[in-house]
Amino acid sequence: MTTTKASSLAGEFLASIEFRTAAEGGRTEPTPGGIFRCVLEIDGKNHDCALLLEELAQVHPGERVTVPIKLLDPDLALPLIVLGKKFLLKDYRIIATGTVLEIL
């Protein structure tokens, strides 16, 4: 539950995200619209992040989306974000895989 609007935030990078299906161990229901927070794992380290989904609204398991991502601690995590790099999104299990498309 958050009152912050995704449109009021600027992501640090743009990524292609492919959500796993429930059969693959991913989420069982669509994300809500707006800000979707989860853990981004890159280079074996976990970083809190937010997918700024407002324009897309819900994302269903198995869907691929291109979305801006905001990092909780960009000073720490942004140096790890480079074009083409792959990462995982986790929410007590892996829910999606991502690829960095653009640094914003």
Added chain:
Amino acid sequence: MWRAGYPDGGCSHPCDPPLENVYPEGFLIGAGGAIKGAVGLVDSLASTTLYRAVSQAERADLSVVGAFRNIAGIESKYFSTTLEGALQYSNMAAKAFGDTLTVVRTSIPTRSIVEGMRVTVDRGIPAVVVPTSKLPQLAAPRLVP
């Protein structure tokens, strides 16, 4: 009362209640078993204190409902196992997302924390990710002064 010298679980006094009415089943298998049973009992009763930095909207919801819950589509909530971790998260979230957060304390039966729920994020914040299905196991939240 259980006596180590009574491997059959016998009583020292006829008024003592039958063991099976006093102790869990795990205590009725001899001295070694009794120790294991005691450890198991302690384990089953142990809880882990958790802290969470909540938004004003979530705080208002907690004050109405008295328990944690999620909106549709959210499958978990993040907690820190330390107050310092929750405060650190709160400070970073205020900077990154403009959130105004308040820290609340709760607890969860330690046995409910299974593999995959513990995670360390960002600058070493120890976190526990509680799936929505386990939120009813959390104790009533209390504001941290």
